[in-house]
Every structure is written in C-alpha cells, then in structure tokens.
Amino acid sequence: MYVAVKGGEAAIANAHRLLAETRRGDTAVPELSVAQIREQMALLVDRVMTEGSLHDPDLAALALKQARGDLIEAVFLVRAYRTTLPRFGASEPVETGAMSLRRRISATYKDLPGGQVLGPTFDYTHRLIDFALAAEGEAPVAAESEPLPDAAHAPRVTDLLGQDGLIEPSAPDDGTPPGDLTREPLDFPADRALRLQALARGDEGFVLALGYSTQRGYGRTHPFVGEIRVGTVAVEFVPEELGFPVPLGEIDLTECQMVNQFHGSAEVPPQFTRGYGLAFGQSERKAMAMALVDRALRAEELGEPLGAPAQDQEFVLAHCDALQATGFVEHLKLPHYVDFQAELELVLRLRAEHAARNAAPAMKEAAE
C-alpha cells in the first residue's frame, strides 16, 4: 500500500551531514586552511570577490572552502552574507590614476610614461604541466623585482589620449550618486553606471562570451587595449559628522580601458570612444570582457546600428548574473509534479482526440 511520501525533514538533515563529510574528503589528507586558499588560489578568490560584490579575501576563501570549490556557490555565500551587512554609506571614488602598480600594459603604445610592466602574468608561460609542483618542492626563488613605476609617473593611457582630444572625455561627475542595483530593482533603460555595476557582478563566462561575440561581428567595436593596470588603491570615506575623507584601507583592482571605434560629426572632430572594465584583485579576463560589453552596450547612445546580443541591455543585464541564472536553471530539479500532471492530462486528452479522428479514416477521406 502506498503511503504519502514522508520524511522530508530527515532527508534534508541527512543530506547536510553527507555534504559535510564529502566536503572534507579523505581525512588522511590534511585539511585546507582558509589562508592557504587565500594565498594559493588567489585568482579564484579574486573572482569570488568580484562577482560577490564584496572585497574580503578571507571571507571569499572561506566561502570557497565551504562550497567545495564551486565558484558560483561561493559567490552565493558571499552575496548572502553581504546582504546582511549594515551600510554606512558610499566611499569616495577610487583614483586608479594613483594606483600603486603591480602590472601595467598597453597595446596601443610600444612605450609610454611609466613603461610597460609585465608583473605576474600567465601571458608568456608555456602551458606545460609542471610536475615539480606535484612534488611540493621548495619555495620558488624570489624574482628580480621589475622597476615599478611611481604612480605619479604612470598616467592612464586614456588621460594621455584625452590631453590631445583624441578620445571622448569621460562623462563629467555631475554629483548624482550612481544607482545601486542591490538597493533598487533594475529598471530599463539602465544608465551606464548601473550597467557597469551589473557587468562587474556578472558571470565571467557569460560576459566573456558576449565580449567575444562582439569581436566576431555581432556588434563590432574595433577595440584596442589602451591599458590594463593591476595594483592597489586607497579607499576613502567621508563620515557625515566629520565632513572630510578618512582612509579606510586599500584594495586590489584590475582596470581595463579599451580604446574603440572612432566617431565624429560635422561639429565634433573624430575621436576614439571608450569601453571600461573594473574588477577586484587580478581579474584581467573579466575586466577586458566587461570593457568590450560596456562599449557594445553604448551602441545606441553612439548612434551605431543595433541588433547584436551584446548591444541589447535587456538581454545582457537580465541574464548576466550567475546567481539568478543558476537559481532558475537549477530550480527545475525541484518538484514540478503538479504542473506536469496538468500537462499530462492535456496531452492524454489531445492524444485521445487524435486517435478518435484517425479511427474514422473513411470519413476523413470523404471530406478530402
């Protein structure tokens, strides 16, 4: 005799216990520390911070540990934690021009004030598995430190171009505080600040694919990497009661400024246009892809022909968030038997009608 399914509570408790056990894996292998993840899985930590919209390397590392290395799950943990944090206000805009640089490259100029600084990059490594790492050898020899440019002597490439009027000026700060899509529901059309916020939080894979699509002709923007800079900036905050900025600390950022397709008119001489990307930590792929998509999303503003997916802000912004996407995709595994029964009933009825029609072929032929 069938008994209505019971025991959901026990099943959940059991699943949680199993998860904890599986997360730990073989107990003969030493447990990972949060500090190890933070130091040795740093790019993953940076990505969790970027998509989690929270700069806290220790928390991101802990989330990765708890999530068994599942990136989106870790972002989820960080975001859910972030929602509960009290807000004191918005910081002053960070000055990336005064960034203490660890890496700085330009694809538009062979040399430039401050120079090209490769810094720690995979770019010119040969992707050969390094079996020496499996042997857990000694600490690598410290690199000869490249001469790092003084921030004051490494101006942003877009500022250099701007001096000559060769690139469109950044929109002046009119004092309007930028929107916050964690505090206000996204409304279309969204302004550039909101679009950039959504892209910064957006899934790296999705933003990457969209950026790639613009290079393949779906909304071409003729991009050049004006500059990628990676380093540390100071964060300042003006408390209401003090009225002057106080330093809160420093954060690591990656900034990408794309120099794109020029525009001009009878009134305005031709100028290059901008695409912008910014991410926490060292997240070059994300910052570059973001800059491509940012520029593509400006197509309408710049009077360019429309029609490519990356130019369509409703499409891009509504689908770039990994948490929203994974939630709605994965919710398909929740029970849907009530709705399935409704569909089944209709299909059975339609099949019965179909069978009845086919059972009278003579009449059908006569009708024809």
Place this chain on the structure above:
Amino acid sequence: MSGRSMLARGFADPVHDAQGVFRAVMDALARPGTIQALATDLAPPAPLTSELAALALALADADAPLWLDAGLARNPAVAGFLRFHTGARIGEDPAEAAFALISDPAACPDFGAFAQGTPAYPDRSATLVLAVSDLSDREGWRLDGPGIRDSARLAASPLPADIASRLARNHAGFPEGIDLIFAAPGRLAALPRSTRIAGA
C-alpha cells in the same frame, strides 16, 4: 516636559511594534472600510498624533520621504522627532513625498499636489495619512471594489467639504492616484484608489 530638552522616545519594541502597525495598515487597505485596531504608546510632540507617529515610524525611512502639513510643520519638534526616529527626508514639495502626514484633514491640500504615479509605474504614488477624530463603519460612504465583500460603509471626520468629489476623481484615475489612511485615536481605516464610493 519640554520637547526641546528631551526627545520623545520611539517604539519600545522596534521590530514587533513596526510589524503590528504595518499589519493594521495592510489589513485596512486589503479590506477597505474595515476599522483596524492600532495600539500605540508613542507620545510625539503635538500636533503629531501618536497614530500618525506610529505610521511614520513603521513605514518611512531614508528611501521614503515624508511631507508634513502646515500644522505639523509649525512645530519644529515634530520634524525633529520624525527625522531622528525614521531617518526620512522631510520635504517642502508634497509631490516628492511617499507619505504625507496630515494633522488637519479638513485643510488637506488637493490630492493632485501629491505624487499620482505614472501609467507605467502607478506605484510611484503617495499615501496620505490623515489624523481624523471620528471613524465609523456603520454610516457614511457606501464602498465597493476589491477587498469588499458586497459593500461596506465608512465615515470619517473631519474632512474637506469636497471630499466626495476628490475621492471620485481619485478613483476615476485608477491605476494612478493616491491611497488614504484615516488614523483616529486607537484605530485606523483605509481607502485605496481601487475603491468606488457612492454617496457622501
């Protein structure tokens, strides 16, 4: 006690007092014409009634600005009390308010002065909270519309002489319009824009 030297306190239990006020408002709006109990022990500076204060503390904040009628604006202690406890902006322009507090309902400004929402966003509209002295569900207007089982009655006073035509115009503009909450001592009732009104 002088309002200047000492700020009247807010909710004794911020979480549950706010929830209680909200549920009374929710029930009143969901069932127009019904009278909901509203117990509050707030003692705000006059002429802010404790009911008006309770509604403001429960629903206003930095994201939901307030507007005060002339009577309330006359005593700076009222704005001081509301600013301290809600963090809400108190503006001069009634069109910018999410909630308008009206201590002298007979002199309530024309509804058109308040945000009506737009055809695409009718929710971007004001809620008026009027401090009435009398409230009855046995006489007055005959109400009909969403939230009302057959029909309901509601009388509130004092109100402007032309209140019936104002309410009729407000309903005619649906889905745009304003929503009204009548707060009498210890009780409240509501008239959302969706309610049709016959007779005054």
Place this chain on the structure above:
Amino acid sequence: MTTANPETGYNFGYLDEGTKRMIRRAILKAIAIPGYQVPFAAREMPMPYGWGTGGVQVTAAILGKHDVLKVIDQGSDDTTNAVSIRAFFARTADVAVTTRTRDATVIQTRHRIPEAPLRDGQVLVYQVPIPEPLRFLEPRETETRQLHALAEYGLMHVKLYEDIARHGHIATTYAYPVEVAGRYVMDPSPTPKFDNPKMDDCPALQLFGAGREKRIYAVPPHTRVKSLDFEDHPFRVQTFDRPCALCGAEGVYLDEVLLDDAGGRMFVCSDTDHCEERRAEGHLGTGGMETAHA
C-alpha cells in the same frame, strides 16, 4: 533599527528592518493596485533564486510573533523545500508552524492553493518564478510595461486562440492568465488552472513574491479574478475521473504516483493536509492501483 536575536545572529524573520519596510511599502501599493506588479529591491536570500526567495521575503516582511505559518510545495507540507522554508522561519522568526490549513494565519505556497476554503484574515503568499504574464509573448520589459499601462492584452488573447486553432483547446494548463478586478492581466504563478477559480472572490489576501524578477503583486480579498477565455471556448478546469485512492475525495487535484515498472499507478490528493484530515474523519479510498492510463 535591527535587533539581532542572540541565538541566530539575525533579526526576527532574517531580514533587517530597512529591508522589511521597503518590502512592506511595495505590498501596500500592490494591494491598492490589484494585479499590478510593483518593482521591489529583492535581496539576496540564503536560499537560491527559484527556491522561493520572493515568497520568503514577502512572508518575512509580514510575519509577526503571533502568526501561525504553513508552508506547502506541490500542495504538500512535507516536500523538501516546504520543510526547508518552514524550518528557516521557525529558526529565524520563532513563529508557530502548522500543517493545518485552517489553523494557519500565513500560508506560503509553491504551485498550489489548498483545497480547504481559505478564510477571512488569512494571507496566502505565492512563490512566483516569472511574474510577467506577457513575458513569453514579449520578452522585453520595456514593451510589456507599456502593454500593461495601456491595458493592451490582445497579444494574450491571440496566443490563447492560436492554441485553439492548433489543438482544439487552450493549451495552457498551469500559470493560466487571469484578469484582476477588471484591469490588470496577472500571472497566478505556476498553479494548475484547476486552482484558478479559488482565487476569485477569495476571502484571504493573496500576495505574490518574485525574488529573481524583483516584483510583488497582490489580490485583495473578495476581488474578481477571471480566467481569460472566449465565448465559444469558455475556461474549464482539469477534471479527474477518479477519487483520491487514499481518502476518496472527489473534485480535488490529484498527483499521479508510479508504483512499479509495469504501468502500475495510483492517484492521490496533492493537498496532503486535506487528505490526512479526511482520513482522520474516517473517509477512505479504495487504495487500489491501476494499470495504464484510462
């Protein structure tokens, strides 16, 4: 002000008071404009989008310490997600929970409306995945918002009529669109259309929360909720040609349960509380199993 419970570390009902106020304001406007989708700044919740974050936020915003909460998924109190959400509120809000429809003051649901008639004073909170009834006909929010503003719902009627032309029936079996109080067309959430008639003139307040899509909407009590149809193709609900095998109930929504790999199946109440209550009253079904579809 937020006062965290020392045991859980979170405020009553998990959400901070500022978030609750924001949601409460959206609920009040939703009630005043029945069927209209109010945008709200849904927060990231500690459960995934798609698991009922919208419903959970609405419930958290309305819940008080004297409420009695019931949570169902597919009509059942014991499906894993219902258990999980009920446990979340028992932990963060310490409210009384129940499985009995009549004892509950707040009922959060996914995909069903209880069989037992709801009563005045109850609130039914729906979890909604896609709040926009026009979304699958027009994917753009800027467009659908205009269509609602103009009450231009021809698109929906065309879609339903194309079904009739192709299949001889309206092929929408769940999330069947309704017109609320003669104005807005609304998605009732993916409840089977069997439940649509229960929404009409319902004594309970019905609130709808869509977290991922950031919308809240409402149907006040005793409001006209009309399922869209045509004169020559009137709205009809699903019927089952058999009673519940466990409690013998007729005219209720049934789940099909597969019993073996030889086509053995039985049909039982989707609303487990309703079924249990009937059995406690002595109603018994045949308990029988059937083979193959009739």
